[in-house]
Amino acid sequence: MRQTPLSPQMSIALPVLGAASILLAWQYLLPLLGVPAYIVPTPTAIFGVFQKNLALLIDNLRPTLIEALAGFVIGNLAAVLLAVLFVHSRTLQAAYFPIVLFFNTIPILALSPIIILIFGLGMTPKIVIAAVICFFPTLVNMIRGLDSAGDNEHELFRVLSATRSEIFWALRLPRALPMLFSSLRIASATAVIGAIVGEWIGSDKGLGALIIQATFNYQSDRLYAAIVLSSSLSIALFCIVVLIERRMIKY
Amino acid sequence: MPNAIEALKLDVGYGGRQTAVKVLAGLDLTVAAGSFLSILGPSGCGKSTLLRVVADLLDPLGGTISVLGETPHAVRSRRDVGFVFQDSTLLPWRTVRENVRLPLGVGQGSLTRKIDDRSAELLELMGLGAFGERLPHQLSGGQRQRVAIARALLGEPRLLLMDEPFGALDEITRDRLNDELLALWRRTGTTILFVTHSIAEAAYVGERVIVLAANPGRVVRDLDMRPFKQDGNRCRREDAAIVAAMADLRTALERAS
Numbered sequence: 001m002r003q004t005p006l007s008p009q010m011s012i013a014l015p016v017l018g019a020a021s022i023l024l025a026w027q028y029l030l031p032l033l034g035v036p037a038y039i040v041p042t043p044t045a046i047f048g049v050f051q052k053n054l055a056l057l058i059d060n061l062r063p064t065l066i067e068a069l070a071g072f073v074i075g076n077l078a079a080v081l082l083a084v085l086f087v088h089s090r091t092l093q094a095a096y097f098p099i100v101l102f103f104n105t106i107p108i109l110a111l112s113p114i115i116i117l118i119f120g121l122g123m124t125p126k127i128v129i130a131a132v133i134c135f136f137p138t139l140v141n142m143i144r145g146l147d148s149a150g151d152n153e154h155e156l157f158r159v160l161s162a163t164r165s166e167i168f169w170a171l172r173l174p175r176a177l178p179m180l181f182s183s184l185r186i187a188s189a190t191a192v193i194g195a196i197v198g199e200w201i202g203s204d205k206g207l208g209a210l211i212i213q214a215t216f217n218y219q220s221d222r223l224y225a226a227i228v229l230s231s232s233l234s235i236a237l238f239c240i241v242v243l244i245e246r247r248m249i250k251y
Numbered sequence: 252m253p254n255a256i257e258a259l260k261l262d263v264g265y266g267g268r269q270t271a272v273k274v275l276a277g278l279d280l281t282v283a284a285g286s287f288l289s290i291l292g293p294s295g296c297g298k299s300t301l302l303r304v305v306a307d308l309l310d311p312l313g314g315t316i317s318v319l320g321e322t323p324h325a326v327r328s329r330r331d332v333g334f335v336f337q338d339s340t341l342l343p344w345r346t347v348r349e350n351v352r353l354p355l356g357v358g359q360g361s362l363t364r365k366i367d368d369r370s371a372e373l374l375e376l377m378g379l380g381a382f383g384e385r386l387p388h389q390l391s392g393g394q395r396q397r398v399a400i401a402r403a404l405l406g407e408p409r410l411l412l413m414d415e416p417f418g419a420l421d422e423i424t425r426d427r428l429n430d431e432l433l434a435l436w437r438r439t440g441t442t443i444l445f446v447t448h449s450i451a452e453a454a455y456v457g458e459r460v461i462v463l464a465a466n467p468g469r470v471v472r473d474l475d476m477r478p479f480k481q482d483g484n485r486c487r488r489e490d491a492a493i494v495a496a497m498a499d500l501r502t503a504l505e506r507a508s
Binding site: 150152156157159160161162163166167170177249250251 | 308328330333334342343344356358360362388
Protein backbone atom coordinates (compact mmCIF):
# COMPACT_ATOMS: atom_id res chain seq x y z
CA MET A 1 0.00 0.00 0.00
CA ARG A 2 1.29 3.48 -0.85
CA GLN A 3 1.90 5.75 2.09
CA THR A 4 0.49 9.27 2.02
CA PRO A 5 3.23 11.80 1.22
CA LEU A 6 4.60 13.98 4.03
CA SER A 7 3.56 17.61 4.34
CA PRO A 8 6.28 20.12 3.28
CA GLN A 9 6.83 21.18 6.90
CA MET A 10 7.27 17.58 8.05
CA SER A 11 9.62 16.72 5.18
CA ILE A 12 11.95 19.46 6.46
CA ALA A 13 11.34 18.94 10.20
CA LEU A 14 11.87 15.16 10.23
CA PRO A 15 15.45 15.08 8.84
CA VAL A 16 16.38 17.96 11.18
CA LEU A 17 14.93 16.07 14.13
CA GLY A 18 16.68 12.88 12.99
CA ALA A 19 20.07 14.62 12.83
CA ALA A 20 19.47 16.36 16.16
CA SER A 21 18.61 13.06 17.88
CA ILE A 22 21.85 11.48 16.63
CA LEU A 23 23.92 14.50 17.71
CA LEU A 24 22.30 14.45 21.17
CA ALA A 25 22.92 10.71 21.55
CA TRP A 26 26.52 11.25 20.39
CA GLN A 27 27.01 14.14 22.83
CA TYR A 28 25.53 12.52 25.94
CA LEU A 29 25.23 8.78 25.40
CA LEU A 30 28.76 7.94 24.20
CA PRO A 31 30.54 9.50 27.25
CA LEU A 32 28.05 7.67 29.50
CA LEU A 33 28.99 4.41 27.77
CA GLY A 34 32.62 5.14 28.57
CA VAL A 35 33.85 5.78 25.01
CA PRO A 36 37.01 7.89 25.50
CA ALA A 37 37.20 11.37 23.89
CA TYR A 38 40.46 10.50 22.06
CA ILE A 39 38.53 7.86 20.09
CA VAL A 40 35.22 9.67 19.56
CA PRO A 41 35.17 13.33 20.61
CA THR A 42 31.80 14.92 21.35
CA PRO A 43 30.13 17.25 18.80
CA THR A 44 30.79 20.25 21.06
CA ALA A 45 34.51 19.35 21.20
CA ILE A 46 34.59 19.19 17.38
CA PHE A 47 32.74 22.50 17.19
CA GLY A 48 35.36 23.88 19.61
CA VAL A 49 38.10 23.11 17.06
CA PHE A 50 36.27 25.32 14.53
CA GLN A 51 36.38 28.16 17.12
CA LYS A 52 39.97 27.66 18.30
CA ASN A 53 41.71 26.59 15.08
CA LEU A 54 39.63 28.19 12.35
CA ALA A 55 42.68 29.73 10.65
CA LEU A 56 44.44 26.33 10.56
CA LEU A 57 41.34 24.66 9.09
CA ILE A 58 40.88 27.36 6.43
CA ASP A 59 44.60 27.19 5.53
CA ASN A 60 44.21 23.47 4.92
CA LEU A 61 40.84 23.77 3.21
CA ARG A 62 42.18 26.16 0.57
CA PRO A 63 44.62 23.75 -1.22
CA THR A 64 42.09 20.89 -1.10
CA LEU A 65 39.41 23.16 -2.55
CA ILE A 66 41.68 24.28 -5.39
CA GLU A 67 42.86 20.72 -6.14
CA ALA A 68 39.32 19.26 -6.04
CA LEU A 69 37.87 22.05 -8.20
CA ALA A 70 40.69 21.95 -10.75
CA GLY A 71 40.56 18.14 -10.86
CA PHE A 72 36.78 18.26 -11.25
CA VAL A 73 36.94 20.69 -14.17
CA ILE A 74 39.92 19.06 -15.94
CA GLY A 75 38.77 15.44 -15.45
CA ASN A 76 35.20 16.10 -16.58
CA LEU A 77 36.23 18.30 -19.49
CA ALA A 78 38.67 15.65 -20.73
CA ALA A 79 35.97 12.98 -20.38
CA VAL A 80 33.42 15.05 -22.33
CA LEU A 81 35.89 15.80 -25.13
CA LEU A 82 36.97 12.16 -25.42
CA ALA A 83 33.31 11.03 -25.43
CA VAL A 84 32.59 13.45 -28.31
CA LEU A 85 35.58 12.03 -30.20
CA PHE A 86 34.51 8.44 -29.52
CA VAL A 87 30.90 8.87 -30.69
CA HIS A 88 32.10 10.49 -33.91
CA SER A 89 34.71 7.83 -34.60
CA ARG A 90 33.71 4.27 -33.84
CA THR A 91 37.19 3.18 -34.96
CA LEU A 92 38.87 5.26 -32.26
CA GLN A 93 36.32 4.06 -29.71
CA ALA A 94 36.91 0.41 -30.60
CA ALA A 95 40.70 0.90 -30.45
CA TYR A 96 41.03 2.94 -27.26
CA PHE A 97 37.95 2.41 -25.06
CA PRO A 98 39.21 -1.00 -23.79
CA ILE A 99 42.46 0.70 -22.73
CA VAL A 100 40.51 3.37 -20.84
CA LEU A 101 38.48 0.55 -19.26
CA PHE A 102 41.70 -1.22 -18.18
CA PHE A 103 43.09 2.04 -16.78
CA ASN A 104 39.93 2.44 -14.71
CA THR A 105 40.42 -0.96 -13.06
CA ILE A 106 43.69 0.20 -11.43
CA PRO A 107 42.84 1.17 -7.83
CA ILE A 108 43.35 4.90 -7.33
CA LEU A 109 45.50 4.20 -4.24
CA ALA A 110 47.86 2.12 -6.37
CA LEU A 111 47.93 4.71 -9.12
CA SER A 112 48.55 7.69 -6.85
CA PRO A 113 52.24 6.96 -6.02
CA ILE A 114 52.95 6.70 -9.77
CA ILE A 115 51.25 10.04 -10.39
CA ILE A 116 53.27 11.60 -7.55
CA LEU A 117 56.46 10.10 -8.98
CA ILE A 118 55.67 11.72 -12.32
CA PHE A 119 54.40 15.09 -11.13
CA GLY A 120 56.33 15.65 -7.89
CA LEU A 121 54.98 16.84 -4.56
CA GLY A 122 53.18 20.08 -5.46
CA MET A 123 49.49 20.59 -6.17
CA THR A 124 49.69 19.13 -9.67
CA PRO A 125 49.64 15.40 -8.72
CA LYS A 126 46.62 15.96 -6.43
CA ILE A 127 44.79 17.72 -9.24
CA VAL A 128 45.69 14.84 -11.58
CA ILE A 129 44.42 12.24 -9.07
CA ALA A 130 41.17 14.19 -8.59
CA ALA A 131 40.83 14.47 -12.38
CA VAL A 132 41.50 10.74 -12.93
CA ILE A 133 38.89 9.74 -10.37
CA CYS A 134 36.23 11.99 -12.03
CA PHE A 135 37.13 10.99 -15.56
CA PHE A 136 35.77 7.49 -16.11
CA PRO A 137 32.15 7.75 -14.87
CA THR A 138 31.71 10.96 -16.90
CA LEU A 139 33.24 9.37 -20.01
CA VAL A 140 30.89 6.36 -19.85
CA ASN A 141 27.81 8.44 -19.08
CA MET A 142 28.62 11.01 -21.74
CA ILE A 143 29.09 8.34 -24.44
CA ARG A 144 25.75 6.82 -23.46
CA GLY A 145 24.12 10.25 -23.35
CA LEU A 146 25.42 11.32 -26.76
CA ASP A 147 24.15 8.03 -28.19
CA SER A 148 20.76 8.22 -26.47
CA ALA A 149 18.79 10.06 -29.17
CA GLY A 150 16.16 7.75 -30.69
CA ASP A 151 15.97 6.54 -34.29
CA ASN A 152 13.00 8.82 -34.99
CA GLU A 153 14.92 11.83 -33.74
CA HIS A 154 17.83 11.03 -36.05
CA GLU A 155 15.40 10.48 -38.94
CA LEU A 156 13.75 13.83 -38.20
CA PHE A 157 17.10 15.60 -38.48
CA ARG A 158 17.93 13.64 -41.64
CA VAL A 159 14.62 14.71 -43.26
CA LEU A 160 15.64 18.29 -42.42
CA SER A 161 19.07 17.65 -44.07
CA ALA A 162 20.86 18.63 -40.86
CA THR A 163 24.66 18.50 -40.87
CA ARG A 164 26.68 16.39 -38.40
CA SER A 165 27.56 19.47 -36.40
CA GLU A 166 23.91 20.60 -36.29
CA ILE A 167 22.87 17.12 -35.13
CA PHE A 168 25.53 17.33 -32.41
CA TRP A 169 24.56 20.76 -31.05
CA ALA A 170 20.79 20.53 -31.50
CA LEU A 171 20.19 16.86 -30.67
CA ARG A 172 23.04 14.78 -29.25
CA LEU A 173 24.41 17.29 -26.75
CA PRO A 174 21.08 18.37 -25.21
CA ARG A 175 20.08 14.67 -25.06
CA ALA A 176 23.33 13.92 -23.16
CA LEU A 177 22.98 16.69 -20.56
CA PRO A 178 20.84 14.78 -17.99
CA MET A 179 23.36 11.90 -18.01
CA LEU A 180 26.30 14.31 -17.87
CA PHE A 181 24.84 16.01 -14.82
CA SER A 182 24.20 12.74 -13.02
CA SER A 183 27.90 11.91 -13.37
CA LEU A 184 28.91 15.46 -12.38
CA ARG A 185 26.93 15.00 -9.17
CA ILE A 186 28.93 11.85 -8.40
CA ALA A 187 32.16 13.61 -9.44
CA SER A 188 31.48 16.46 -6.99
CA ALA A 189 32.11 13.97 -4.16
CA THR A 190 34.82 11.89 -5.82
CA ALA A 191 36.91 14.96 -6.79
CA VAL A 192 37.28 15.80 -3.08
CA ILE A 193 38.15 12.15 -2.32
CA GLY A 194 40.83 12.28 -5.07
CA ALA A 195 42.38 15.47 -3.69
CA ILE A 196 42.44 14.06 -0.13
CA VAL A 197 43.93 10.73 -1.23
CA GLY A 198 46.65 12.67 -3.07
CA GLU A 199 47.40 14.69 0.04
CA TRP A 200 47.64 11.54 2.17
CA ILE A 201 50.38 10.16 0.03
CA GLY A 202 52.61 13.15 -0.29
CA SER A 203 51.74 16.53 1.20
CA ASP A 204 52.01 18.62 4.34
CA LYS A 205 49.12 20.88 3.35
CA GLY A 206 45.44 20.28 2.75
CA LEU A 207 42.64 18.46 4.55
CA GLY A 208 44.18 15.08 3.64
CA ALA A 209 47.48 16.04 5.29
CA LEU A 210 45.60 17.43 8.30
CA ILE A 211 43.69 14.15 8.67
CA ILE A 212 46.95 12.14 8.64
CA GLN A 213 48.71 14.50 11.09
CA ALA A 214 45.71 14.59 13.46
CA THR A 215 45.48 10.79 13.41
CA PHE A 216 49.16 10.29 14.27
CA ASN A 217 49.00 12.93 17.03
CA TYR A 218 45.80 11.52 18.57
CA GLN A 219 44.10 14.91 17.98
CA SER A 220 40.80 13.25 17.24
CA ASP A 221 38.72 16.42 17.64
CA ARG A 222 40.87 18.01 14.90
CA LEU A 223 40.57 14.81 12.79
CA TYR A 224 36.79 14.92 13.04
CA ALA A 225 36.73 18.66 12.25
CA ALA A 226 38.79 17.97 9.10
CA ILE A 227 36.32 15.23 8.13
CA VAL A 228 33.36 17.57 8.65
CA LEU A 229 35.08 20.18 6.52
CA SER A 230 35.89 17.79 3.66
CA SER A 231 32.33 16.50 3.69
CA SER A 232 31.04 20.10 3.63
CA LEU A 233 33.26 20.77 0.63
CA SER A 234 31.72 17.82 -1.25
CA ILE A 235 28.22 18.97 -0.31
CA ALA A 236 28.95 22.52 -1.50
CA LEU A 237 30.26 21.24 -4.85
CA PHE A 238 27.24 18.94 -5.15
CA CYS A 239 24.85 21.84 -4.49
CA ILE A 240 26.55 24.01 -7.13
CA VAL A 241 26.18 21.18 -9.68
CA VAL A 242 22.50 20.71 -8.78
CA LEU A 243 21.84 24.46 -9.06
CA ILE A 244 23.41 24.63 -12.53
CA GLU A 245 21.52 21.47 -13.52
CA ARG A 246 18.20 22.99 -12.46
CA ARG A 247 18.89 26.10 -14.51
CA MET A 248 19.89 24.14 -17.59
CA ILE A 249 17.46 21.20 -17.53
CA LYS A 250 13.89 22.28 -17.10
CA TYR A 251 12.04 19.29 -18.50
CA MET B 252 1.84 18.61 -63.14
CA PRO B 253 4.00 15.48 -62.59
CA ASN B 254 2.77 12.77 -60.28
CA ALA B 255 3.87 13.18 -56.66
CA ILE B 256 5.19 9.64 -56.60
CA GLU B 257 5.94 7.09 -59.29
CA ALA B 258 7.34 3.78 -58.07
CA LEU B 259 8.04 0.95 -60.49
CA LYS B 260 8.96 -2.57 -59.43
CA LEU B 261 10.30 -1.21 -56.18
CA ASP B 262 12.28 -3.66 -54.02
CA VAL B 263 13.18 -2.59 -50.50
CA GLY B 264 14.85 -4.63 -47.78
CA TYR B 265 17.21 -4.61 -44.88
CA GLY B 266 20.59 -6.29 -44.59
CA GLY B 267 22.48 -5.67 -47.84
CA ARG B 268 21.71 -6.38 -51.47
CA GLN B 269 22.65 -10.08 -51.51
CA THR B 270 21.28 -11.27 -48.18
CA ALA B 271 18.44 -8.80 -47.84
CA VAL B 272 15.11 -9.73 -46.36
CA LYS B 273 12.70 -8.05 -48.74
CA VAL B 274 10.09 -5.87 -47.07
CA LEU B 275 8.62 -4.55 -50.32
CA ALA B 276 8.87 -6.58 -53.54
CA GLY B 277 8.01 -5.33 -57.03
CA LEU B 278 5.79 -2.54 -55.71
CA ASP B 279 4.14 -0.40 -58.36
CA LEU B 280 2.53 2.80 -57.14
CA THR B 281 1.52 6.10 -58.67
CA VAL B 282 0.24 8.92 -56.49
CA ALA B 283 -1.24 12.03 -58.11
CA ALA B 284 0.06 15.40 -56.96
CA GLY B 285 -2.20 17.05 -54.41
CA SER B 286 -3.99 13.83 -53.47
CA PHE B 287 -4.57 12.26 -50.07
CA LEU B 288 -3.53 8.60 -49.97
CA SER B 289 -4.19 6.33 -47.00
CA ILE B 290 -1.99 3.26 -46.63
CA LEU B 291 -3.38 0.32 -44.67
CA GLY B 292 -1.79 -3.01 -43.93
CA PRO B 293 -0.87 -5.55 -41.25
CA SER B 294 2.24 -5.10 -39.13
CA GLY B 295 5.43 -5.76 -41.07
CA CYS B 296 3.88 -5.16 -44.51
CA GLY B 297 6.25 -2.27 -45.23
CA LYS B 298 3.95 0.74 -44.80
CA SER B 299 6.52 2.71 -42.80
CA THR B 300 9.32 1.41 -45.00
CA LEU B 301 7.58 2.85 -48.07
CA LEU B 302 7.40 6.27 -46.41
CA ARG B 303 11.09 6.02 -45.51
CA VAL B 304 12.06 5.32 -49.12
CA VAL B 305 10.02 8.32 -50.29
CA ALA B 306 11.68 10.50 -47.62
CA ASP B 307 15.17 9.33 -48.69
CA LEU B 308 15.78 7.74 -45.29
CA LEU B 309 16.24 4.34 -46.94
CA ASP B 310 17.63 3.35 -50.35
CA PRO B 311 15.67 0.84 -52.44
CA LEU B 312 17.41 -2.40 -53.47
CA GLY B 313 15.89 -2.36 -56.92
CA GLY B 314 13.30 -0.74 -59.19
CA THR B 315 12.83 2.99 -59.61
CA ILE B 316 11.14 5.70 -57.64
CA SER B 317 10.63 9.32 -58.49
CA VAL B 318 9.22 11.87 -56.08
CA LEU B 319 7.77 15.10 -57.49
CA GLY B 320 9.51 14.16 -60.75
CA GLU B 321 12.98 13.88 -59.13
CA THR B 322 15.02 11.55 -56.96
CA PRO B 323 14.01 11.26 -53.31
CA HIS B 324 17.43 12.70 -52.38
CA ALA B 325 16.92 15.86 -54.44
CA VAL B 326 13.47 16.39 -52.94
CA ARG B 327 14.67 15.86 -49.37
CA SER B 328 17.66 18.16 -49.86
CA ARG B 329 15.28 20.86 -51.06
CA ARG B 330 13.12 20.30 -47.99
CA ASP B 331 10.03 19.58 -50.09
CA VAL B 332 9.08 16.72 -47.81
CA GLY B 333 7.69 16.83 -44.26
CA PHE B 334 7.55 13.83 -41.94
CA VAL B 335 5.28 13.25 -38.95
CA PHE B 336 6.10 10.27 -36.73
CA GLN B 337 3.80 8.26 -34.48
CA ASP B 338 5.49 9.58 -31.34
CA SER B 339 5.55 13.32 -31.91
CA THR B 340 9.39 13.35 -31.70
CA LEU B 341 9.38 16.76 -30.08
CA LEU B 342 12.65 17.77 -28.44
CA PRO B 343 11.75 17.92 -24.73
CA TRP B 344 14.19 20.74 -23.92
CA ARG B 345 12.69 23.09 -26.51
CA THR B 346 9.47 25.03 -26.04
CA VAL B 347 6.57 24.38 -28.41
CA ARG B 348 7.56 27.43 -30.50
CA GLU B 349 11.21 26.39 -30.59
CA ASN B 350 10.19 22.90 -31.71
CA VAL B 351 8.11 24.32 -34.55
CA ARG B 352 11.05 26.55 -35.51
CA LEU B 353 13.52 23.62 -35.61
CA PRO B 354 13.56 23.57 -39.47
CA LEU B 355 14.81 27.17 -39.42
CA GLY B 356 17.80 26.24 -37.27
CA VAL B 357 19.11 23.15 -39.03
CA GLY B 358 19.74 22.05 -42.61
CA GLN B 359 19.61 25.58 -44.02
CA GLY B 360 22.90 24.96 -45.84
CA SER B 361 21.29 22.63 -48.36
CA LEU B 362 18.37 24.95 -49.12
CA THR B 363 18.01 26.96 -52.28
CA ARG B 364 14.81 28.68 -51.18
CA LYS B 365 14.18 30.77 -48.12
CA ILE B 366 11.92 29.46 -45.38
CA ASP B 367 9.92 32.11 -43.56
CA ASP B 368 9.28 31.93 -39.86
CA ARG B 369 5.59 31.05 -39.99
CA SER B 370 5.66 29.50 -36.53
CA ALA B 371 3.19 31.99 -35.01
CA GLU B 372 0.72 31.51 -37.88
CA LEU B 373 1.06 27.70 -37.78
CA LEU B 374 0.60 27.56 -34.01
CA GLU B 375 -2.59 29.62 -34.40
CA LEU B 376 -3.73 27.37 -37.24
CA MET B 377 -3.24 24.26 -35.08
CA GLY B 378 -5.04 25.87 -32.12
CA LEU B 379 -1.82 26.19 -30.12
CA GLY B 380 -1.50 29.98 -30.07
CA ALA B 381 -1.52 30.11 -26.26
CA PHE B 382 0.92 27.22 -25.84
CA GLY B 383 4.01 28.56 -27.62
CA GLU B 384 6.11 28.92 -24.46
CA ARG B 385 5.11 25.57 -22.93
CA LEU B 386 7.40 22.57 -22.89
CA PRO B 387 6.25 19.36 -24.65
CA HIS B 388 5.69 17.46 -21.39
CA GLN B 389 3.10 20.08 -20.42
CA LEU B 390 0.92 19.18 -23.43
CA SER B 391 -1.56 16.37 -24.07
CA GLY B 392 -0.80 13.68 -26.66
CA GLY B 393 -3.10 15.35 -29.21
CA GLN B 394 -1.49 18.75 -28.69
CA ARG B 395 1.97 17.24 -29.12
CA GLN B 396 0.96 15.75 -32.47
CA ARG B 397 -0.42 19.15 -33.55
CA VAL B 398 3.00 20.66 -32.77
CA ALA B 399 4.69 17.92 -34.82
CA ILE B 400 2.38 18.68 -37.76
CA ALA B 401 3.05 22.44 -37.44
CA ARG B 402 6.79 21.70 -37.47
CA ALA B 403 6.46 19.51 -40.57
CA LEU B 404 4.50 22.27 -42.33
CA LEU B 405 6.91 25.10 -41.48
CA GLY B 406 8.99 24.55 -44.60
CA GLU B 407 5.81 24.45 -46.76
CA PRO B 408 6.56 20.93 -48.02
CA ARG B 409 4.84 19.78 -51.22
CA LEU B 410 4.68 16.27 -49.78
CA LEU B 411 3.65 15.35 -46.24
CA LEU B 412 4.44 11.83 -44.99
CA MET B 413 2.56 10.73 -41.88
CA ASP B 414 3.48 7.46 -40.15
CA GLU B 415 0.55 6.52 -37.90
CA PRO B 416 0.47 10.06 -36.57
CA PHE B 417 -2.66 9.60 -34.46
CA GLY B 418 -2.14 5.93 -33.54
CA ALA B 419 -1.50 6.60 -29.87
CA LEU B 420 -4.41 8.99 -29.32
CA ASP B 421 -7.91 8.38 -27.96
CA GLU B 422 -10.72 8.08 -30.49
CA ILE B 423 -12.33 11.49 -29.93
CA THR B 424 -9.00 13.32 -30.26
CA ARG B 425 -8.14 11.23 -33.30
CA ASP B 426 -11.45 12.10 -35.01
CA ARG B 427 -10.93 15.80 -34.30
CA LEU B 428 -7.38 15.72 -35.66
CA ASN B 429 -8.60 13.87 -38.77
CA ASP B 430 -10.95 16.79 -39.48
CA GLU B 431 -8.23 19.36 -38.81
CA LEU B 432 -5.84 17.51 -41.10
CA LEU B 433 -8.43 17.40 -43.91
CA ALA B 434 -9.07 21.15 -43.52
CA LEU B 435 -5.32 21.75 -43.70
CA TRP B 436 -4.99 19.57 -46.79
CA ARG B 437 -7.84 21.42 -48.56
CA ARG B 438 -6.19 24.73 -47.76
CA THR B 439 -2.60 23.85 -48.70
CA GLY B 440 -3.01 21.33 -51.52
CA THR B 441 -0.06 19.34 -50.12
CA THR B 442 0.14 15.71 -51.22
CA ILE B 443 -0.32 13.51 -48.14
CA LEU B 444 0.69 9.88 -47.63
CA PHE B 445 -1.01 8.72 -44.47
CA VAL B 446 -0.11 5.37 -42.87
CA THR B 447 -2.61 4.00 -40.37
CA HIS B 448 -3.76 0.78 -38.72
CA SER B 449 -7.35 2.00 -38.53
CA ILE B 450 -9.69 1.07 -41.39
CA ALA B 451 -12.20 3.75 -40.34
CA GLU B 452 -9.52 6.45 -40.27
CA ALA B 453 -8.06 5.38 -43.62
CA ALA B 454 -11.50 5.47 -45.28
CA TYR B 455 -12.48 8.80 -43.72
CA VAL B 456 -9.38 10.82 -44.56
CA GLY B 457 -8.17 9.18 -47.78
CA GLU B 458 -9.25 10.12 -51.30
CA ARG B 459 -7.77 6.76 -52.11
CA VAL B 460 -6.86 3.82 -49.89
CA ILE B 461 -4.29 1.14 -50.69
CA VAL B 462 -3.97 -2.08 -48.70
CA LEU B 463 -0.53 -3.69 -48.50
CA ALA B 464 0.02 -7.38 -47.81
CA ALA B 465 3.06 -8.64 -45.90
CA ASN B 466 5.94 -11.01 -46.76
CA PRO B 467 6.80 -9.39 -49.02
CA GLY B 468 4.87 -6.12 -49.08
CA ARG B 469 2.79 -5.45 -52.18
CA VAL B 470 -0.45 -3.65 -53.04
CA VAL B 471 -3.44 -6.03 -52.81
CA ARG B 472 -6.28 -3.50 -52.91
CA ASP B 473 -6.44 -0.04 -54.38
CA LEU B 474 -9.73 1.69 -53.63
CA ASP B 475 -10.72 5.08 -55.02
CA MET B 476 -12.85 6.71 -52.32
CA ARG B 477 -13.91 9.75 -54.35
CA PRO B 478 -17.09 8.13 -55.73
CA PHE B 479 -18.26 7.64 -52.12
CA LYS B 480 -17.53 11.22 -51.09
CA GLN B 481 -18.61 14.75 -51.89
CA ASP B 482 -16.34 17.44 -53.34
CA GLY B 483 -13.23 18.17 -51.32
CA ASN B 484 -13.04 14.62 -49.96
CA ARG B 485 -15.97 15.32 -47.62
CA CYS B 486 -18.08 12.60 -46.02
CA ARG B 487 -19.68 11.56 -42.76
CA ARG B 488 -18.22 8.60 -40.95
CA GLU B 489 -21.59 6.88 -40.80
CA ASP B 490 -22.46 7.30 -44.53
CA ALA B 491 -23.63 3.94 -45.90
CA ALA B 492 -21.15 4.13 -48.80
CA ILE B 493 -18.25 4.76 -46.41
CA VAL B 494 -19.35 1.87 -44.17
CA ALA B 495 -19.54 -0.39 -47.25
CA ALA B 496 -16.08 0.73 -48.36
CA MET B 497 -14.78 -0.04 -44.88
CA ALA B 498 -16.19 -3.58 -45.15
CA ASP B 499 -14.44 -3.94 -48.50
CA LEU B 500 -11.14 -2.74 -46.98
CA ARG B 501 -11.56 -5.05 -43.97
CA THR B 502 -11.96 -8.06 -46.29
CA ALA B 503 -8.81 -7.05 -48.19
CA LEU B 504 -6.94 -6.52 -44.94
CA GLU B 505 -8.00 -9.90 -43.54
CA ARG B 506 -6.81 -11.59 -46.72
CA ALA B 507 -3.54 -9.67 -46.52
CA SER B 508 -2.83 -10.63 -42.90
